Amino acid sequence: MEADNKKKLSNMLWFLGFAFLFGFYIFTTGLDLIKGNFCGNTAIDYCAYWSTGEIINDEGFAKIYDLKILEEHQSAIYPRPIKNSDYFQIIPFPYLSIFALPFALLSKLSLKTSYIVWVAINAIALVLYLRFFIRQTISEKIQIPMMAVLLVSVPVFLNLSYGQLNIWLGIFAGEFVRNLIKKRPIFAGIWLAGLLLKPQTLILVLPFLLFTKEFRVLIGFAVNSGILITGSFLLGGVEGALGWYKILIGSSAGRSAANPLVMMNWRMLSMHINNFTHTSLGTYFLVVGVAATLTILYLILRKLTLETPTVIAMRYLSIFVATMLVTWHAHFSQGLVFYPLLIIFVTNKTMADREFKFWLIFPIIIMLLIFFLPVVTFLLNTNSVQINFLKLLSGIRGLILNIWLLLWAFRQTKSLQFGSGYARDEKTI
Secondary structure (H helix, E strand, O other), X not given: OHHHHHHHHHHHHHHHHHHHHHHHHHHHHHHXXXXXXXXXXXXXXXXXXXXXXXXXXXXXXXXOOOHHHHHHHHOOXXXXXXXXXXXXXXXXXXXXXXXXXXXXXXXXXXXXXXXXXHHHHHHHHHHHHHHHHHHHHHOOOOOHHHHHHHHOOHHHXXXXXXXXXXXXXXXXXXXXXXXXXXXXXXXXXXXXXXHHHOHHHHOOHHHHHHHOOOHHHHHHHHHHHHHHHHHHHHHHHHHHHHHHHHHHHHXXXXXXXXXXXXXXXXXXXXXXHHHHHOOOHHHHHXXXXXXXXXXXXXXXXXXXXXXXXXXXXXXXXXXXXXXXXXXXXXXXXXXXXXXXXXXXXXXXXXXXXHHHHHHHHHHHHHHHHHHHHHXXXXXXXXXXOOHHHHHHHHHHHHHHHXXXXXXXXXXXHHHHHOOOXXXXXXXXX
């Protein structure tokens, strides 16, 4: 009886937490709309994509990387906190032009209508894909409460609120791993090429595949990469190709719209340390952090030698988590790239309930703190919170979670190495 009461209380608390968080998301989105801050916070990335689609329809693919043309289109839709009479922060389109095709269609709708359509497409795609992925990899089902919890997790909310593309990174990465599990390496490589959407996600997985002589995977990757790059070149020509390259280099070098101070990597921490100390001390933290990350990843991969679904998923989960730590551009919502892999371990109980709760709740606490701390200081009539401190909080949540997740993967390697403890899907392929 006592156990039943505790379970009921736990379920009620989870429901109340879910209801509060969902209400908070509705409130913050509604607040943006009331304040006329659409494109200023809500849909901030989508508005840039929509303006890219407008440019395609008006002037062609070659012009989507032209900053002057981008400014003309974006200045017409972005609100006052971002634009003023003296300065306008352009949000470029840093992707291959072939990935702009959906926005050429969506921009034929009004901005707000097309945003709603885009959010709906992404949310439905995420739900359907996670159900499909888990069923196909470990023959399990995601329960409705679990799916609801995932949909209110911070990375999903940020992706939908800002209208980003990261859900598709998760689908591409998930299909890459699913096809490896199904022993279809060429198809795995074809799906992996989808990560050219954000090439920085490939900086560790490609060397690993080369080192482990997964040549059929690399052939599939090369074929589809050739198709995507050739298609982009045919759409944008030499002008488009050069424009994309300049935008990509600008983002990696720290263009203001890239916002490196809120990323979740070692680069973010090093920049904050440099800014705070007015020295290059942060660079040493960057070198040590990257070296430590790669060392831990090496120790994980060295032990994961079995070819079972769980081991394969853990192998690439570790690689993608380490990538988020060491790559030059990684925002918190980009963590969706390893969502399908992580859900395997939540579903088959490799990740304990308390561990999953920490992974879920910690970023929520930081998000609420970022929102309410300026409000509290304003009401108390004290000095306002420094914006760089809020940026540090935003970045540190992802850095801490990525470090924690990499160490969690390291702790699992002993059991996975010998195939013990995870019976439901541990038949060697």
